Amino acid sequence: MRMVNGVEMDQVMNQKKSSSFPSASKSPVSGTRPVSGTRILGIETSCDETAAAVIEDGRLILSNCVASQVELHARFGGVFPEVASRQHIRTILPIIEEALQQAHMSLGEIGAVAVTRGPGLPGSLVVGMNTAKGIVLGSGLPLLGINHLEAHIYSAWLAVNPPQPLPPEPRFPLLVLIVSGGHTELILMKGHLDYERLGATLDDAAGEAFDKVARLIGLGYPGGPAIQEASASGDPRAFKFPRAWLEGSWDFSFSGLKTAVLREVRDLQRVYDTLPAADLAASFQAAVVEVLVGKAFKAASAFGAAEILVAGGVSANMALRGALHAQADFPVHIPPIALCTDNAAMVASAGYYRFTAGQQDGLDMDILPNWPLIEV
C-alpha cells in the first residue's frame, strides 16, 4: 500500500494514532491562504483506492490523497472485494486527516462533504458512505452522494497545481467518453449535471478488457499499465485483431477482441515456448484505441459537440491520449494522468457543482452499487 502524495500509509497510520480528528469548531490550521470560495471534502471508496481530497470552487485542488490497495490485490490478479472493504476501514480516517492537513484546513472551513454513492463494490462503498455520515453527524455539514461516473467526468474540470488563471473549462455540448475498469459509455453532456447516454459497452468495459488480456498474455495486474508498458516495444500491426464497430449504434463490444487474443495465444502456445507479449499487447491496444477514438469522433460530429472529454482509468493510456490529441477536429479534454484513475478530487468537484445547484442528501441515503449515470 502506498500514498500517491508520497507519504507511506504505515507512516501516516503511526503518526496519526495519537492525533485527534479535526473538528468543525477548530480554528484554521494555517492562515497563510486567503479564505474564500466553497470548499468540498471529497471521499472515494468505490473500488480499491481509499481517497480523500479538498477542492475549492469545483476546480482548485487544495489536497488530493490516495491510498492505493494495488499491491494487496496483485496476488489475486484482480480486486478481492472483502480485502478491499477491510482495507478501506483501516485507511479511511488517516487519509481524510491527511487531506485536511495538506489543505491546511479544519472541518470548520469546509462547506460540504461529498462521498461516492455508487456504482461500485457494495462493501467498499459502505465504508466511505458511513464515514461521511459520521463526519456530517458530528459537524453539521451538508452531505452529498455522488455518482462515480459523474465524478470521473468532473476530473476534467480540475487543475493540478494550477497556473493563474485556471485553464479553460470544457465547453458544452460535450461528447463524453468514460473508459474505466467497470464502464465504457458515450454520453452527450448538454450542460452541468445534464447527461444523455448515447451508448455503452454490451459486454466487457475497456479497462476490464485490458485487465483480462494482460492476464491472458502473462502480464501483471493492473492490466492497463502493464499492456501499455509492454506495447512500447511491440508492433501494433503484428496481429490483426477485430474491431467491433457495431455500425448504426453508439455501443461498444470488447469480448470478441478478448476472444480473438485468447485464440491467438492458444495457437502461439502450440508452437512456441514463450509468447510475443509485446506484439500481442501492442496489437490489442491499437484495436481498442482505434474503436474508442473512432466512435468518439463520429459521435461528436453527429451530435454537434463543441468539444470531447475523455475520462476514467483507461484515459491514462498514452496511446489513447496520443490518438485523441493527434486529430484537429475537436478540442479534447483529458484529465492529467494522476486524476484519470480513482481519486476523491473528482468526487469533490462533482460535489461542488451539485452543492451549488442545491443538492443535499439526508442521513438516510444508502449506497447504490449499480447506479447508472443517467439516473442521477
Ligand code: KG4
Ligand atoms: O477509473 P478506474 O481507476 O476505476 C474504475 O472506476 O473502474 O479504472 C481502472 C481501470 C483498470 O481496468 C486499469 O487497467 C485501467 O483503468 N487503466 C489503464 C491504464 N491505467 C489504468 N488502461 C490502459 N492504460 C493505462 N495506462
Ligand code: ZN
Ligand atoms: Zn473509477
